[in-house]
Amino acid sequence: MNQPQEKKTLHNTINYALIGLFFGFIFPIAATLFDISLQNLPLTFPNVLKVQSMNPLHWIIDTAPVFLGLFSALAGYLKDQVVNVNRELEEIIAKRTESIERKNQLLKQEIDHRKEAELELVKAKEQAEAGANAKTRFLSTMSHEIRTPLNAIIGMTGLLNDGSLSSEQREFVKIIDKSGENLLGIINNILEYAKIDSGVAVLEEVEFSITGLLDDVIEIISTNNLKEQVELSYKVDETIPSVLIGDSARIRQVLVHLVRNAIKFTEEGLITILVEPGQMDESSLELDIKVKDTGIGIPKENQEGLFKYFSQVDSSNTRKYGGTGLGLAICKKLVEMLGGEISLESEVGVGSTFHFNIVVKKTMNSTGENDIIAKDRIVESTKRLSPSEGRTDININMPVKKLKILLAEDNDINQKVIGKMLARLGQSCDVAGNGIEALEMCQLIPYDLIFMDMKMPEMDGVEATVELLSLEPKLKKTPVIVAMTANAMDEDRKKCLDAGMNDFLAKPVKLEELEAMMQKWFKAES
Ligand code: ADP
Numbered sequence: 245m246n247q248p249q250e251k252k253t254l255h256n257t258i259n260y261a262l263i264g265l266f267f268g269f270i271f272p273i274a275a276t277l278f279d280i281s282l283q284n285l286p287l288t289f290p291n292v293l294k295v296q297s298m299n300p301l302h303w304i305i306d307t308a309p310v311f312l313g314l315f316s317a318l319a320g321y322l323k324d325q326v327v328n329v330n331r332e333l334e335e336i337i338a339k340r341t342e343s344i345e346r347k348n349q350l351l352k353q354e355i356d357h358r359k360e361a362e363l364e365l366v367k368a369k370e371q372a373e374a375g376a377n378a379k380t381r382f383l384s385t386m387s388h389e390i391r392t393p394l395n396a397i398i399g400m401t402g403l404l405n406d407g408s409l410s411s412e413q414r415e416f417v418k419i420i421d422k423s424g425e426n427l428l429g430i431i432n433n434i435l436e437y438a439k440i441d442s443g444v445a446v447l448e449e450v451e452f453s454i455t456g457l458l459d460d461v462i463e464i465i466s467t468n469n470l471k472e473q474v475e476l477s478y479k480v481d482e483t484i485p486s487v488l489i490g491d492s493a494r495i496r497q498v499l500v501h502l503v504r505n506a507i508k509f510t511e512e513g514l515i516t517i518l519v520e521p522g523q524m525d526e527s528s529l530e531l532d533i534k535v536k537d538t539g540i541g542i543p544k545e546n547q548e549g550l551f552k553y554f555s556q557v558d559s560s561n562t563r564k565y566g567g568t569g570l571g572l573a574i575c576k577k578l579v580e581m582l583g584g585e586i587s588l589e590s591e592v593g594v595g596s597t598f599h600f601n602i603v604v605k606k607t608m609n610s611t612g613e614n615d616i617i618a619k620d621r622i623v624e625s626t627k628r629l630s631p632s633e634g635r636t637d638i639n640i641n642m643p644v645k646k647l648k649i650l651l652a653e654d655n656d657i658n659q660k661v662i663g664k665m666l667a668r669l670g671q672s673c674d675v676a677g678n679g680i681e682a683l684e685m686c687q688l689i690p691y692d693l694i695f696m697d698m699k700m701p702e703m704d705g706v707e708a709t710v711e712l713l714s715l716e717p718k719l720k721k722t723p724v725i726v727a728m729t730a731n732a733m734d735e736d737r738k739k740c741l742d743a744g745m746n747d748f749l750a751k752p753v754k755l756e757e758l759e760a761m762m763q764k765w766f767k768a769e770s
Contacts, residue, residue: 253324260320264313275305379442383435384733388699390431391730392655395751398424399661402755403668428752433570435733437553440577447581451607452492454480454519454531455623461499461517465507473512476503480519480623488529490604493734494582498575499535502598505571506537513538513595522601529606530584534599541592550588551576575600644762647692649673650723652682652708654700662695662728662753669759679703683711690721693765696745698729698736705729706743713744724765728753 276292279299285291296302401421409417458478470476499517506515515537522530542550553573572586575598579586583603590596649666651673653659659675666673674689676682678700686694696705703711709725716722724747727740732750740748749761 253321253328256324257317257321260317261313264316265310266313268310268313271308272302272305275302376442379438380735383438383442384731384736387431387435387732388730391428391732391751392658394424394428394431395730395753396657396661398428398752398754399658399665403661403664424752430570432732433574437570437574437577439733440574440581447491448493449489449605450492451487451489453486454484454488455486457492457496458499458517458519460496461503464496464500465503470507471511474507474510474515475513476507476515478517478519481521484519484521484531485529485606487607488531488604489607490602491582494578495602498578498582498586498600499533501571501575502535505598506535506539506596509596510537510539524606527606528603530601530603532599532601534597536595536597538595541594542588542590542596543592547588547590551586644669644671644759644766647671647762647766648689650676650682650685650689650691650694651728652676652679652694652700652705653697653728654678655697658697658751662758665753665755665758668755669762671762677701679705679708679711682708683715686712686719686723687715690719691723692721693762694723694725695728695749696725696740698727698731698740706739709740709743709745726761726765 276295277287279295279302280287280291283295285295398421401417401424404417405414405421455478458480462476462478503515503517515535518532518534518536520532520534522532524530551572553570576586579600579602584601586598586600588596588598649671651659651662651666653662653675654677663673663675673695674685674691676685680703682694682696683703685691696709698705700708705727712719712725713722725745726747726749727737727745728749728751729736729740730751737748737750746765747761749757
């Protein structure tokens with residue numbers, strides 16, 4: 245209880261007691277005087293005593309008010325105490341209410357603040373996504389715009405090489421062809437780098453076998469590029485599960501580049517790809533991959549910088565071997581995306597070993613049965629290739645029967661290039677300048693094969709494919725549809741295949757690729 249309240253309670257209690265005492269005196273005095281006057285006695289002390297002693301009620305009347313006064317004082321005191329406790333409680337409640345309200349206010353402010361922050365985050369995310377989308381659009385447009393004229397340059401150069409040229413002219417053509425190829429390599433690398441750097445590239449998770457992946461690498465590289473005195477082989481540790489989950493396309497991309505470099509810089513000896521298991525737990529496994537060569541080697545002082553952009557050991561090598569110095573920087577980015585690191589050991593004149601590790605997931609049946617199978621076949625896991633081997637599935641000179649071909653392509657130069665290439669391969673084609681024309685022509689003529697450009701006016705190739713396949717019951721024949729497009733990014737390939745196209749050729753298209761594509765789809769019928 246606070247001080248003024250205590251004083252007030254004491255004050256009240258004294259008042260109650262005084263009132264009680266006052267009545268305690270007034271009542272007996274009044275009763276005695278009343279009694280004396282009733283009996284008509286003079287007011288003397290003996291008479292007072294007489295009246296008092298005569299009537300026992302006087303004792304009660306004399307003492308009761310005193311008690312009543314005291315009781316009322318006590319009751320008053322208690323009542324005051326209750327009032328005080330109530331007041332104190334009310335004060336406490338008021339204070340608590342005030343503090344809760346204050347806290348509520350703070351909480352509300354905090355919630356408002358968080359909501360604002362959330363909104364800002366959403367806005368920033370939307371801006372980042374819009375930025376990433378703009379970058380993707382820019383990259384794909386740039387790729388498209390550069391590849392379209394390159395298709396004509398590389399395609400026409402391929403056509404020029406027909407034996408009627410003098411050796412000097414043949415040399416000129418070779419230079420144009422090589423420069424076109426280099427330019428394409430540079431564009432591919434720059435686009436790839438920009439894609440990874442802008443965060444547009446996303447990792448995929450697919451099931452793959454490491455030996456299958458290594459076979460792909462060798463097929464892509466084409467061992468025709470191997471020099472006579474160089475042998476390429478791979479060895480996969482037998483304890484590695486036969487099926488793994490990871491971004492096989494990215495792993496392949498890194499390996500293809502490292503093996504290409506090894507081939508480029510090795511005049512004789514061995515190029516070996518070694519795959520060994522690193523750390524593993526129940527669900528994931530680290531793969532330790534080495535690409536070893538017995539090539540020219542890299543001086544110590546140049547080794548560190550090689551994983552930076554546009555870095556090459558020396559410019560005379562660049563002239564001799566070509567390249568942009570972007571490849572290893574891209575490999576480093578890709579390996580980091582795959583959860584690992586890349587490093588290099590090399591000695592001049594002895595050779596180089598590029599070593600990288602990546603994390604892949606195991607499948608449900610990665611342990612047990614598959615491991616036993618893997619141990620039983622200690623794919624087979626070692627493979628050797630000499631220059632004459634490789635690419636056995638593609639026989640460039642094998643004849644393909646005369647096909648009914650439609651070329652859906654809006655660019656007149658590319659119409660001419662592809663038309664001439666097909667003529668060189670003993671084929672001819674009809675031409676549609678856009679998707680609508682292609683649809684109309686397909687309903688009239690039973691085409692075996694359509695080469696479908698993606699970006700065309702009126703109706704693009706993807707839309708035309710979807711429309712065409714919806715008309716399938718009405719068509720006399722369902723054609724094989726191969727995308728032939730300067731939109732060469734992975735998403736473009738996926739878009740085409742998702743729309744129902746059977747295959748994909750990125751521009752610039754080479755004569756051999758065109759023929760290999762026809763062999764692939766029409767070999768059995770030839
Ligand atoms: P590029 O795309 O020009 O091949 P890279 O980034 O892949 O560029 O390689 C950069 C440089 O590293 C090459 O120009 C070469 O000097 C050196 N290099 C890469 N791999 C090897 C190798 N296996 N042996 C010798 N030098 C190599």
